[in-house]
Amino acid sequence: MASTDIATGTLERYGLRDEQLRAIFRNMLLQRQLDNRGFQLNRQGKVPFALGSEGHEALQAGAAMAFNRGSDVLAPYYRDLGLCLGIGLSPYEIMLSIFARAADHNGGRQFPNHYSSRAAGLMSFSSILAAHLPHAVGAAYAIKYRGEAGRAVLATCGDGTTSEGEWHESMNFVAVHKLPFVMLVENNEWAISTPLEKQMAEPQIWKRAAGYGMPGRRFNGFDPLETYAAVKDAMDRARSGGGPTLIEGTCYRYLAHSTDDNDMTYRTREAVLERRKQDPVPAFEAVLVEHGVLTPGDVSAMRKDVLRETNEATDAAEALPYPQPADLYTHIYEGAWEPWQS
Amino acid sequence: MAVVSTQSSVMNNVEAVRATLYEAMKNDDRTLILGEDVGARGNVFLITKDFINEFGPQRVIDTPIAEASIVGIAVGMAMEGLRPIAEIQFADFIYPSYNQIVGEAAKIRYRSNGEYTCPLVIRTPYGGGVRGALSHSVSVEALFYHVPGLKIVAPAFPADVKGLLNASIDDPDPVLFLEHKKTYRLIKGEVPNGHYTIPLGKANLLKEGSQLTVVSYGLYVHWALEAAISLEQEGLSVEVIDLRSIRPMDKAAILESVRKTRKLLIVHEDNKFGGIGAEISAMVAEEALFDLDAPIRRLAAPDVPAMGYAMPLEEEYMSSPGEMADAMREMVKF
């Protein structure tokens, strides 16, 4: 729930205007709609794979609002649909990735959700957890090395990734070199079937910051505005030469890991439904309506518009062709490919 | 370094690396060196001695002991527009960074359809003959040459070290630059002054011959050459090719030579099973079978995990110039 000042009954906006609040909410709706569309297409037999992010809407929309487009660099992981939308990727680009079309940024080579966009400052990443973090560190180093004040790298990952060696190596290096870097951990309590208590002994990840010699903080990832504040604070510190911050946003993964996972094999429907009570999308809707930022009619219109945008993006992307067999052989090195043997 | 003429200087391999890195750092602000002990210590072979004083700690970075992130951070730097040169202190330490090299660096361009690239050089000393035992003697090229998207270079002569290192630094794709540590001070040669590059993928014909083609690289190419020259006294004519570049590899040079001599001996320090020689053999058998007058032979290390610290164990693992000469003689006379 967004923080409402109990005493005054006013909404703590952290300096955001109404239109920005509406933009955050729309991003959340769009994320959920596009997310769901991936699953629908899979169940229709049109795409082989889909990966959901329900539960992360507030965290990602709030974080995106704190990202400076055209300046900051984003190093996300594969559950960051909302964050990528929020920094400027279009639903059409999202659908190109889902349908693996030739026009996709990655030419249909990568799994869906592995977005990449130089124009948006979105670094290319693989499915290997934590492998992208040293890349983000290198990018942050480059920014500092070139003296580019006001720029920072926002790197994200899930709770599971914090167990990887390269998570540790990255945190260590950014702290030693005081790089313009924010490590945003989206703690949704599950790494496929591994719950938090099997992943780590200390469930509050932000506490590790002290061990690395950097500030750390935890915030409610179901509250998009609290998220915004935390991310903005950390990014501002990074942009102004104050060095890195470890911030942890708590949320919950409502769906299974992907279309190839049946989460009922390791958790109960009741447990998930219990956490659904905190679903950030209806919660933020209620807050915005309560504080007059949106009317129920506005919400309804917004939902319709988000659906329309999703349908248009789906149809547009679906109509395009797959890459050709000959496209397998490009971009191996710069210039033409000369195989050792055909 | 002795200046022999205005055109060239005589130096050994380690000096060639140092001189080349120095020029690269001077001429391009985007060039950075990162690795363990490269700064204050100047690298354990003194390759970057005093670089930190001239270029500063932001450009000569003493990294924490974390091989995966040495390469991974360099990948990120490269993606963001710098031209990093990452060092892995000994090739034996490269394994933790295997994913960053093979799963990430090699695939950046490919997976982003060319939107992101990775102009990265990873330098590392490899090879044995220095009583280095299990963790300071290994050859790693066979683990990496399998991977499309990577380039691999292993020069043996100082002039090649300079030319190929310059070319690797200029290369828009990730290059694994292998320096045989035993040749660091052992091999001296003339190195042209000034900046020049040698294209990757071109072998060097060291010695012409008509009865046998010997293909090798690294330390062994020197011993193979020595053996081939000694066999001239027996009236045997052996051709020796220095590959210099493992990926891309100079297929045309190998085939041209084999079609002339009709016999092929591959000599390398790495294990025979799955080594570089296996791919060369398969290619030659596929494309030049009807030119072969003898089975292709590989002289390489036995199928054991490593050369031992004790001298007899190291010697048994490695191939001596005498063994190479014996193999050559047998093949010529076959």
Added chain:
Amino acid sequence: MATTITMPQLGETVTEGTVAQWLKAIGDTVDKYEDFVEVSTDKVNAGVPSPVTGKIRELLVKEGETVATGTPIAIIEEAGAEASAPTQAQSPAAVESPAAVESPAVEKPAPTARAEAPAAAPSSNGPTAAGAQNGAPESALRGASPAVRRLAREHHIDIRAVKGSGSNGRVTADDVLAAARNVIGARPAAAPPSREAIPATGKTSTYARPIPGTLIPLTQARRIIAERMVESRHTAPHAWSMVEIDVTDVWSWRQREKSRFERETGLKLTLLPFFIRAVVESLAAFPLMNAKFVAATETQHAGIYVNDAINVGIAIGLPDNLVVPVIKRADQLSIKGLAIAAGEMIDKARKGKLGVDDLSGGTFTVNNNGANGSWASAPIINGGQAGIVTMETVVKKLVVRDDDTLAIRQMMNACLSLDHRVVDGYVASGFLADLKRRLQTMGPQGEL
């Protein structure tokens, strides 16, 4: 327009699904993306959204029924369209998951082709080392490297005639090239004789001293003939039989037709085509004579292969070669046809223009030995056949006829060598008797 919905693949390795519950009944409307059925698999339970807006026309699978991925489960009539034949909806995306890759079919090694008995008669055309290598493998060939084989082929060198300078006496590529540079012409007469050196032992023994003579190197043809004859003799147990045939009537038939035939065709009319005509008729009556013995292989037992076609080879002796061109389907030719065919073959043979086709495919062989004056001969069977028959010279003889009268008749022997694995004396004699009867009742009238 009606759209057929098929069971989707819910998950990478899933191959079937169960219709857990229909959320719509026939006749209900459904919106695009609205779930219309609940499907369960071993991995997930999921609602399946409709790809179109329309009305449910048919539900093809019962609740609780399990069907394979891709099976049609429902037909939806799209809104605003006329009812028409259902069209297939977009087929489920082909899931190329790594886990679903089929293991490559294991290829059976091709059975070694040992079914064929040794190949057809030696050819005099285009001597090639490859032709020679069709014979039984020899140790020299087995050790020959690819370069050696290729160079030998290109330069027409017989590897076995080259002295090897490689290790263990191996013939090297250089040896072949050296031999190619020193190659001797096909006519042995031009070759300088090589004299055996008399070993200087200090002792002279009559046993040690070689008999003076000249060693003539084998030509390609000679070598192949030698090989083939040895193989035939050593593979097929040869038996021999002979009949004496009264060819007086057929002889006079020939005499009458001779000049007309020569005028019409430009060819000489000999007794050969008459003989061949009788032979093919006898072969048709005794099919085992038109067969061959087939040795056992890895994949089949031994047997006697009876040829459907009757392809008769005619042995033709040339100054330094022996060729056996084949008249294919000789049974379908008249005597005239056989005469023309034989004449063509002989002409080609003399000019060295016989092709591989001419020299292969024979099922039986005829040898006109009589042309040389031979009265009886024991020919060697052409490999891959069951017999070979000769026509010997025609001799005027005084014979005693059945009614004890004397007459001067023209008599000709026909000799048969047979492969005793295929036929016994019973069949062979029957064949010869049949041949004799036909020739004795052939002519002197009728169409050639």
